[in-house]
Amino acid sequence: MRIYLPLILVLFLTVPSFAQVRQAVQGYVRAAGSSEALIGATVSVPATGQGVITNENGFYALRLPQGEHTLQVTYVGFKTTTRTINVLAVPLQTNFYLEASNNELQEVKIETGSLRQKLNDTRMSVNTLTTREAKLLPALFGEVDLIKTMQLKPGVQSGGEGSSGLYVRGGGPDQNLVLLDDAMVYNPSHLFGFFSVFNPDAVKSVELYKGGFPAQFGGRLSSVVDVTQQKGNNEQLHAKGGLGLISSRLTVDGPIVKDKLNFIASGRRTYVDIFTRQVNRLMEGKEDYNPIPDYYFYDLNASLNYTISEKDNLTLGGYLGRDIFGFNDSDFTFSFDWGNTLGNLSWQHKFNENLYATTSLGYTGYKYSINNKIDIFSFRLTSDVQDHTLKTDFDWFVGKGHSLKFGAQATRHDFTVGRLNFESEDSTLSFGSGSTYRGSEFGLYASDDFVVSPMVSFNYGLRLSGFNSAGKTYLALEPRVSGKYNFNENTSLKASFASMRQYVHLLTNSGASLPTDIWYPSNQNVKPQRSKQVALGISHLLGKGKFLFTNEVYYKWMKRQIDFRDGANLFVNDSLENEFLFGQGNSYGNEFYLEKVSGKTTGWLGYTLSWTYRQFDGINEGRRFPARYDRRHDISLVMMHQLNKRLSLTAAFVYGTGNAYSVPVARLAFQDVEGKPASIVPIYEDRNAYRLQAYHRLDLGAVLKLKPKRGEADLTFSVYNAYNRRNPYFVYFEQQKDRDTDETIGFQAKQVSLFPAIPSVTYNFKF
Structure with missing residues (x-):
């Protein structure tokens, strides 16, 4: 203290x-x-x-x-x-x-003054992305993804081929605070992690904080992803959307009462299931035909904005997203659905020219459900978390270089973990199990943006966080500070320190292929995770302000990290805490970033050199080991070139050291009963001591602006993985047997790759 x-x-x-x-x-x-x-x-x-x-x-x-x-x-x-x-x-x-x-293709350009503002900004380790930028970049299946675009920034990694997960400076995907208009998103992914839940037409911008976290954010260790939705048009009705390879989207916005009340509604849905159902109908009854599973996802965004007066404004917004996966034949029926439900009512009030307040009441729900029927038996497994949040934030522009921000937040968590129902058709056999938990989380903070002079500025603050569950209360002080010093008009030095706490924890069986996410609260036996991070960086404007170069070094300490014992049962277990292991981790690295934002050719080059480790007493005999997503080298190059007023070309190249994984160094064969085949047991030594092949990929794209009779339109062409690199998704070992004796004579490693070269085209319109 x-x-x-x-x-x-x-x-x-x-x-x-x-x-x-x-x-x-x-x-x-x-x-x-x-x-x-x-x-x-x-x-x-x-x-x-x-x-x-x-x-x-x-x-x-x-x-x-x-x-x-x-x-x-x-x-x-x-x-x-x-x-x-x-x-x-x-x-x-x-x-x-x-x-x-004036030119739609030029909308991605940022004026030089904005680069200078980045140079002079007290904040560090922050990346900002707009939908306009993301829509120009080539995308998998033509589906623009803001989170995937964030993966092209230094210090941010994906979990694997095609994944929309974020691994920020050595943290796991559960250590990211993802907010959609201040409402928490527990699972920001569609299609088993290949796409994010954020419809680009419904989103205005995304800010990613990798360090130097402002005091108003808390509850996670590694990053803050702050997503802001579009607001409705106050003057006239508009519509925009797109037709893509796997999905279509439509957004409508406009005034209900001009200059007083407006709305925006946006929807997106995939339609691969429409074709797979037709194929299944045509092939039904044919010998050796296995039905194709049924899958689709959709999401809906909507908001109402009411301007009560010059001093008061009300916003009511919401989000609904679902993934539906199903398989059905004569002997076996399986269905799996999961998704998020968000709602937020926000009141903005201006007390005077210096004091501004925003108060909001929000709801967040995340749930998954697995339904299975085999013969006369059926079971249903569910897990969910529901949050009710009340928060208020004040902005006080007090003068003399000071801008205060302060506020409070309280959240009620309700967790359902592994709710299982099993029964037979005649109800002669049935049982149920599962656990429910509750927790209350709160935060109280104050921070100050202090501009000492045009050369020196600070942002410093303090957050008091707390959590109560099952009679146990945790309290913590989380100091945050960052500062900037300008050596001259083109060069600045920045530094930051942040302490963070995480009170809810994501439990995922790494061997499961389905997103069976279980969130679990801190309690008497499960202490909050915590981290401390320091960062130091230098920024320099080059080429008369056309380029911005930044170099940041960071070190992060992580305590009370959670992993699981080998063979842990996460789904039907009334003593789940007995499966936990607790340890520590650290991550450090150097991030280089060069950005160009003016002229016909724009883009950025990023390079990250980093190390990420974990250490648990019950894993690897207590020795430190690299995390699976430890990636020594990570490179991204993004370029956008405007050929003329109608045509723009884009390219993105990525390279990364292969993920760490464990490989059996030997196998033991034993025979417990004479005459029966021998059992083969793999023997492992160090955890994650081997590497997959390096990952690299080139994506190409082009945006052609059309000339419709009304409104605007364009065709977006892209090729994902243009030179058809077969990047590793995972490796398994296949038994090699003697043809004559059918005895096992060895094992051969097999690599599984997901995506070859994939061309796509999307038609976008706006009127």
């Missing part, structure tokens, strides 16, 4: 110095033609280097001396706007309406 006292004193003793003879300049940044709030737009005063970023409502506030000042506003995909204002002795309201770039 003593080590946090200086931070607490610095945070709160600076408050008396806030008073300053300056005047407030505040307002909103919105899109011209729709009045949609532009979140994360930069409002700056180039002459002084002072600048702020708009909040989730597009609101900004500055305090400037009286006199003339020139404001500059920049935002991805919109024209930079400059306006000269005269600050008098009364508060000044100045709103900006930015126009979209």
Whole structure:
């Protein structure tokens, strides 16, 4: 506790110095033609280097001396706007309406001023992506995926071929806090992890925090994925969508009451099941034919936005997504479905030109269900988690370089773990089992963005987090601090430290091929996971501001990591905690990033050199071993080139060291009964001591803008894995037998690969 006292004193003793003879300049940044709030737009005063970023409502506030000042506003995909204002002795309201770039293909370009804002931003280890950027990049089956695009950034890795999972700086996929308009998403994947649940037409932007976490975020160790949905058009009705190789999508938005109440509704569905059902009908009854399993997914996004007054706004939003997998023949019926349900009611209120508050009430539900019927017997296995959350956040623009953010959050968790029901058709045999748990999680935080001068700035804060379950209460202080120092106008040095706690844990049987995710709370025997991370980085503008180069080094300590004993039973077990093992981990590395955002050719180059280890007393004889996703080298190169006003070419190349895995170093044969075949038992030594082959892939794409009679349209062509690299998905060992005696004479490793070269085309429209 003593080590946090200086931070607490610095945070709160600076408050008396806030008073300053300056005047407030505040307002909103919105899109011209729709009045949609532009979140994360930069409002700056180039002459002084002072600048702020708009909040989730597009609101900004500055305090400037009286006199003339020139404001500059920049935002991805919109024209930079400059306006000269005269600050008098009364508060000044100045709103900006930015126009979209004239050429749709140029919408991915970011003005040089935004690169300079990145250089001057106190935050570090943050990646921002917009839908406009993601839609230009080639994609698997033509299905644009924002999370997969994030995997092209340094420090972020995928779990394997085609996976949309995120492994950030040595953390597992359960250690990412994924938020959709402040509502937590427990399973952000479709199609067994190959696609994310985020429909690109429904999403405005994604921010990924790899370190230097702001104090308002908590509950996970490795990253924060903050996804913001699109808001409805306030002025006229619009529709957009696309027809792809495996799915179609449609989004409609517009005003219900002009300038007061608007809506947006978006839907997406795959339709491979339509064709597989037809094939099954045609082949039904034929000898040696095995029916094709039935699979599809869908998701729905919707929101209502009501502007009560200049000071009050209400937003009601929701998400529903499901994956449906089924198999049915005469002797065996199997079905599996899983998905997320989210809802959020948010009230934004402006008390005055300096104080802004957002209060929200949210619901999150994640559930999976497995139904199986064999002969006259059937069983149903379910697991789910439900959250009810109340939170409030305040933004206080207090002047003299200080911007306070503070708030509180409380969440009620309800867990159902392995609920099993088994019965026969005549009900002569039936039983059920399973466990339910409850937990309460809360957080209280305060942070300050302090601009000491145009050269020096800090963000420091403190989060008090807590969790209660089964009569056990945990409390923790989580300090966060980051700072920036500009050596000159083109070079800055940044550093950060963050302490994090995780109170709920994902239990997954690594041998299972289905996403049977079980979330489990901390309690008397299961302590919270915790991590500490330090990072140091340097940023430099090159080529007259056209390039930004960053180099970050980091080190992360992870305590109370969870793994399972060999042969653990995760599904029907009333003493699940007896299967747990607890250990520690660490991760460290160096991330290089070069970005170009102006001119006809744009893109980025990223390289990560990293190490990730785990250590458990009950695994590997207590010796440290590399995590499965430990990847020594990771390279990504992304390029977008505009040939002309209608045609743009894109390419993405990735390379990564192969995943670590365990291989039997020998096999023992024994025969317990004479005359019966010998049993073969594999013998393992060190955990994850071997590597799969290196992973590399080239994706190519082209976007052709069409000229429809009404609205806008384009054709997006892409080739996934253009040179047909057979990347390893997993390796298994096949017995080799003597043809004459049928005795086992050896084992041969076999590699399974998933995706060859896959071309696709998508038609996108907007009117």
